[in-house]
Amino acid sequence: MPVRKKVKTDQESHVMGDASYDPDQDHDQVRGLRNKYRHEELELGLDGTKERSEKTADELNETVARVNQLFNEVKGTSEAIKDSRILNIVTEQAHTKARAMKSGSGAFDVDDFIQKLVTFMGGRRAEQLDEDDDDDERENTRAAQGGPLDWESIARKALAHSHRVPVSDFMLGPLSIEQKQRAAAKRTKIEKNKADEKKPQAITEDDITRSENETTKNVVVISNLLQQHMPVNLFRFIVNPNDFGQSVENLFYLSFLIRDGTCAMTISDDGEPEIFACERPTTDEYANGLKKRQLVMELDMATWRRAVEVFDIREPLIPQRKKAETRIGNKWYG
Structure with missing residues (x-):
């Protein structure tokens, strides 16, 4: 099979220039080049519509x-990929034909050839000894088995059919190299002192002190306070000037009243957000067009401080609550 080699004539060099890659190649030329490559793919059966045809060596x-x-006209990656694909298929078919070559009446057996090659270079001499050989000859043969193969003998045969200049590593191959076995890694077992081991603390149901549902209780308290002070400014109602965390909690508890429809918010004539208690809407009111709207409100520390300053909040309308505590085992968590 000819070896791929891109040769440029003087005319081609003048047309292509120095650069082999040209993204601005003429579209008509690219289209025609792709059609030619597609024709070669169809000939080899690469389109998948039929089985790949077996070509002769010629x-x-x-x-x-x-x-x-065609490769002399290739200047883009897409055409180069098509070219490479075709050459791969041609190489596979040529390799298959090479392995199927017959010498006389029998097929060429690569394994048998290697065995004969090793024998020719002085390996496996013990297999060729007869039972009548004396003991000295057997000992000499066994001693020769462990030695390297005689590559010079096969090199002299090869030089008769080759014009290549021999080098120092000529015909040096893996036939005389033994495969090394990887040694198993040794794992050192670490002995642990059982006295240093610490077991996790076992917690039973009796160790956890259950408290009443704080959320439900606080929602009821806030609902009662809202009925006493309504209508009231939203920030004046939920902001605790002494505790930012409880101000966030008050807004959280108030959201349950808004969700249930027992609290509503409106904008006063002064432009302040006011909330007031109301009766929970019925199903008929929703059916007649009443819509419940909820929104997400962010209460960060900067907004909390600004509300305390703008509305001059001195005392919280919602009383300060004690921090909830939970006992787990022998420790208390707030």
């Missing part, structure tokens, strides 16, 4: 010659 040579001519 046909493979002709395919490579045609593709070589």
